[in-house]
Amino acid sequence: MNVIETTTLLFVGAGAVSLGLSALLVVRLERIGARFGLSEALLGLVAALAADAPEIASAVTAIVSHQRGVAIGVLVGSNIFNLATLLGLGAIASGRIALHRRVVLLAGMPALWVAVLTMALEHQLLGRWPVALLVYLPLIPYLLLLERPALFRLPERMQRALVASVAEEEADLVAAIHPRRATRLDLLLVMPLAVAVVVASVVMEHAATRLGAHAHWSPLLLGGVVLAGVTSLPNAVAAIYLARHGRGAAALSTAMHSNTINIAVGLVIPSLVLGVSAQSRAGNLLVIWYFGLTLAVLSVAYLRRGIGRLTGACILAAYGLCLYQLITQ
Numbered sequence: 001m002n003v004i005e006t007t008t009l010l011f012v013g014a015g016a017v018s019l020g021l022s023a024l025l026v027v028r029l030e031r032i033g034a035r036f037g038l039s040e041a042l043l044g045l046v047a048a049l050a051a052d053a054p055e056i057a058s059a060v061t062a063i064v065s066h067q068r069g070v071a072i073g074v075l076v077g078s079n080i081f082n083l084a085t086l087l088g089l090g091a092i093a094s095g096r097i098a099l100h101r102r103v104v105l106l107a108g109m110p111a112l113w114v115a116v117l118t119m120a121l122e123h124q125l126l127g128r129w130p131v132a133l134l135v136y137l138p139l140i141p142y143l144l145l146l147e148r149p150a151l152f153r154l155p156e157r158m159q160r161a162l163v164a165s166v167a168e169e170e171a172d173l174v175a176a177i178h179p180r181r182a183t184r185l186d187l188l189l190v191m192p193l194a195v196a197v198v199v200a201s202v203v204m205e206h207a208a209t210r211l212g213a214h215a216h217w218s219p220l221l222l223g224g225v226v227l228a229g230v231t232s233l234p235n236a237v238a239a240i241y242l243a244r245h246g247r248g249a250a251a252l253s254t255a256m257h258s259n260t261i262n263i264a265v266g267l268v269i270p271s272l273v274l275g276v277s278a279q280s281r282a283g284n285l286l287v288i289w290y291f292g293l294t295l296a297v298l299s300v301a302y303l304r305r306g307i308g309r310l311t312g313a314c315i316l317a318a319y320g321l322c323l324y325q326l327i328t329q
Helices: 003-035 040-051 053-064 068-094 101-122 128-136 139-147 156-176 184-215 219-231 233-244 248-274 281-303 309-327
Strands: 096-098 306-308
Touching: 003 053, 003 184, 003 219, 040 248, 053 068, 053 184, 053 219, 053 248, 068 096, 068 101, 068 184, 068 219, 068 248, 068 281, 068 306, 068 309, 101 128, 101 139, 101 248, 101 281, 128 139, 128 248, 184 219, 219 233, 219 309, 281 306, 281 309, 306 309
Parallel strands: none
Antiparallel strands: 096 306
């Protein structure tokens, strides 16, 4: 067996281990969250964080190795993949993802805001510290909103809409998550599982980098197509399940929360520590695709109160065009 075959087996094996263990980590964290009385909306956020561990770990490894192009490809490519699979493929599989406008606003506005800030960071329109503040300062009230919407004192009509939005999202997530209370074993397994996911993801990223160097792939192609696709595969499965079971709010919030976490944890924090490298044309193009597709999906979902099969097909077509531009760069 030659070096390339060995590296390919290492990449596939590490990827399978990383994804499998992250799924176990999701379950354990959901149970622990239920034990401590977190709302279903916050449990969904915790689940998204655990599910995003492989791409975040791969991206941070790439940044530490001075391969920021790979990191941007993994994170932003995964976000575009999420939009294409959770919402585009989900709409095609189910016929239609029905959404109330208030749910689109609640789940979508933070994700759109983060997409705007990603463009500002990658195009160097704002420094990394202002971007970090603009990302994280709104997170505290948003987390409070998901946990205790009644704490917010708003005009009566807005208050009712806010409480109803959180309640609708939680109703979908109850059926999608429905964790039992954590046992002592769950508490003991969380840290080893998290460490194992990170180690497997690091191995996967290094193996992918070696394969990419052998095949003369660009960093963005390696990250945005290969690593982004592999690390986001569980989201495609989740998309079809949620959509086919009529869990539109859960599908939307899962996609948007996952995208927000990828940027907030996988890109903004490492940028604060290690700085931002010079921009590239391909990286800027990928970030524009991310922002544009996020805006288009949320606009259609709001105006049409959901996403139908035709819109889903258009989302997948846009994703295909994005991949084509990455491959031909």
